Amino acid sequence: MKLWEVADFSCGDKADVANLSAFPKDEAHWEAFKRELTADKVKAKFGSLVKGTVTRYEYTASKGLNFVCTGALDGGVSISLRVDPHGKSYGDLFGDIDIDI
Amino acid sequence: MTRTIRIGSGGIGAGDRVEPGVTLANSGFVDYMGYDCLAERTLALAQVRKVADPSAGYDERLPKILQLMAGFIGSGGRIAGNFGAANVDAAGSVTADQLRSLGLGGTRIGLIHGDDVLDAVKAADCELPERGCRISDVSDRLISAHAYIGAGPVAACFDDGAQFVIGGRIADPSVWVGAICHALGWPLDDWDRVATATLVGHLLEGGIGRRPGADVSLPLGYPLATVTEDGAVEISKLPGTGGPLNVPMAKLSLAHEIHDPTRYLTPDVVADVAGVWFEQRGDDRVRVHGATGSAPTDTYRVLVGLDLGWKVVGEVSFGGPGCVERARRQADEMRKLLANYADVVDETRYDIHGVDALFEDAYQGGYPADCRLRVASRVLTRDAADEIADVYWRLYGQGGGGVTRMIDRNIGVTPALLPRNAVDIEHEVISA
Numbered sequence: 298m299k300l301w302e303v304a305d306f307s308c309g310d311k312a313d314v315a316n317l318s319a320f321p322k323d324e325a326h327w328e329a330f331k332r333e334l335t336a337d338k339v340k341a342k343f344g345s346l347v348k349g350t351v352t353r354y355e356y357t358a359s360k361g362l363n364f365v366c367t368g369a370l371d372g373g374v375s376i377s378l379r380v381d382p383h384g385k386s387y388g389d390l391f392g393d394i395d396i397d398i
Numbered sequence: 399m400t401r402t403i404r405i406g407s408g409g410i411g412a413g414d415r416v417e418p419g420v421t422l423a424n425s426g427f428v429d430y431m432g433y434d435c436l437a438e439r440t441l442a443l444a445q446v447r448k449v450a451d452p453s454a455g456y457d458e459r460l461p462k463i464l465q466l467m468a469g470f471i472g473s474g475g476r477i478a479g480n481f482g483a484a485n486v487d488a489a490g491s492v493t494a495d496q497l498r499s500l501g502l503g504g505t506r507i508g509l510i511h512g513d514d515v516l517d518a519v520k521a522a523d524c525e526l527p528e529r530g531c532r533i534s535d536v537s538d539r540l541i542s543a544h545a546y547i548g549a550g551p552v553a554a555c556f557d558d559g560a561q562f563v564i565g566g567r568i569a570d571p572s573v574w575v576g577a578i579c580h581a582l583g584w585p586l587d588d589w590d591r592v593a594t595a596t597l598v599g600h601l602l603e604g605g606i607g608r609r610p611g612a613d614v615s616l617p618l619g620y621p622l623a624t625v626t627e628d629g630a631v632e633i634s635k636l637p638g639t640g641g642p643l644n645v646p647m648a649k650l651s652l653a654h655e656i657h658d659p660t661r662y663l664t665p666d667v668v669a670d671v672a673g674v675w676f677e678q679r680g681d682d683r684v685r686v687h688g689a690t691g692s693a694p695t696d697t698y699r700v701l702v703g704l705d706l707g708w709k710v711v712g713e714v715s716f717g718g719p720g721c722v723e724r725a726r727r728q729a730d731e732m733r734k735l736l737a738n739y740a741d742v743v744d745e746t747r748y749d750i751h752g753v754d755a756l757f758e759d760a761y762q763g764g765y766p767a768d769c770r771l772r773v774a775s776r777v778l779t780r781d782a783a784d785e786i787a788d789v790y791w792r793l794y795g796q797g798g799g800g801v802t803r804m805i806d807r808n809i810g811v812t813p814a815l816l817p818r819n820a821v822d823i824e825h826e827v828i829s830a
Contacts, residue, residue, distance in 0.1 A: 318654075320650070376706060378774035
């Protein structure tokens with residue numbers, strides 16, 4: 298199953314840091330999310346796009362995960378040579394992650 | 399009687415559309431409006447405009463916003479925003495002129511100074527962690543340095559009778575925090591209250607209906623919050639405007655551009671929003687619970703603007719069978735050519751994009767019917783940019799068409815931290 302099928306998700310940028318957040322559409326999937334959606338998995342998915350680290354944080358009450366990726370935006374929106382310097386499209390790649398529910 | 403504030407979101411970023419905020423202000427549903435007008439790069443670019451023209455460098459939408467908000471202001475509505483960008487004084491003067499011409503002479507305008515910290519970051523020789531150097535290493539490239547400042551001066555301007563408050567780099571949520579704390583009499587060191595107000599500002603400045611997969615109908619409405627003295631918060635939007643305001647959307651707004659949710663750092667507070675939860679209370683009405691806070695850190699986050707030279711971007715299209723391979727051969731060709739300019743080019747990247755831009759429906763060979771090679775280089779000087787743009791003419795090589803070339807300034811921003819005691823924030827209230 299793909300993450301986009303079972304999650305509400307989004308992404309954002311601050312300088313050279315991107316963050317990706319995912320909340321299970323069905324809260325019954327929360328435990329599976331925590332098990333399946335690891336920082337290592339996100340880091341592997343983004344490959345060479347993320348040059349720094351990926352750290353995972355939890356929204357305990359609203360049941361969501363937030364991944365903070367450093368060195369993720371080719372120097373940041375103002376410096377990057379990429380087509381999408383904000384990484385606004387990162388949500389599309391994030392949503393393509395396989396998740397076993 | 400319990401005090402209540404009804405406050406709306408008028409804009410959530412640089413160059414945002416004005417209309418949703420005007421609709422909200424004129425609806426009678428809000429008493430206050432907040433505007434976040436700045437993205438990360440905005441201030442550095444505004445500073446460049448100000449250097450070229452000392453009367454420029456503020457949010458150029460200001461006269462239009464004032465004109466459209468004249469009714470709201472005339473009926474006692476109050477507005478705060480970081481409209482000043484790099485030039486709060488010029489914004490104040492334009493605002494005063496425009497208010498008088500709208501028959502609103504005498505309106506009190508709050509102005510906030512002190513976020514321009516260029517001298518202070520030089521004196522402290524701040525570290526620039528994302529660039530792995532210090533200010534003194536890039537002194538010939540410095541354009542600007544602005545500290546994200548807090549809600550204190552916003553609240554102080556309202557306390558002093560201002561109806562229209564203009565700051566520069568007021569942190570996004572702090573625009574709303576200042577208004578909320580003023581209206582509800584919340585002390586700015588009541589950390590749980592300030593964290594609650596910060597969460598409200600965060601949810602309002604993120605807008606609604608702008609998330610992937612959102613079933614958004616138009617016209618998109620901007621959100622408003624109702625906050626009571628005892629800390630109860632409800633987010634809603636105008637009836638008849640689009641963009642669902644429901645718990646899933648609120649969750650995504652919560653997570654928007656926050657890193658560690660137990661430590662959401664703003665100039666006003668360290669907010670813990672990891673335990674925030676939402677409750678649907680009706681159509682497009684969501685109750686918000688669970689923010690707590692503690693004292694802010696002893697540093698301000700600063701964005702330092704750097705002149706990093708120029709970007710040169712060129713593109714060329716290839717169509718039909720083998721188009722991707724020809725685009726790749728062209729990229730190899732460009733690599734060889736640009737190798738001769740290694741001393742002036744910092745970096746070049748090559749991307750191929752496209753689906754059906756060349757042949758409309760005439761080509762029946764499947765996807766991709768065409769593709770477009772994009773070559774982008776970073777260089778330090780304008781002369782080098784012109785030289786590289788000349789090399790880009792060679793994009794016509796493997797039979798491609800539609801070559802474009804573009805040269806742009808490369809204004810970068812990079813974060814730094816500055817001790818609070820190195821920053822002097824002041825406010826004044828003037829009459830239009």
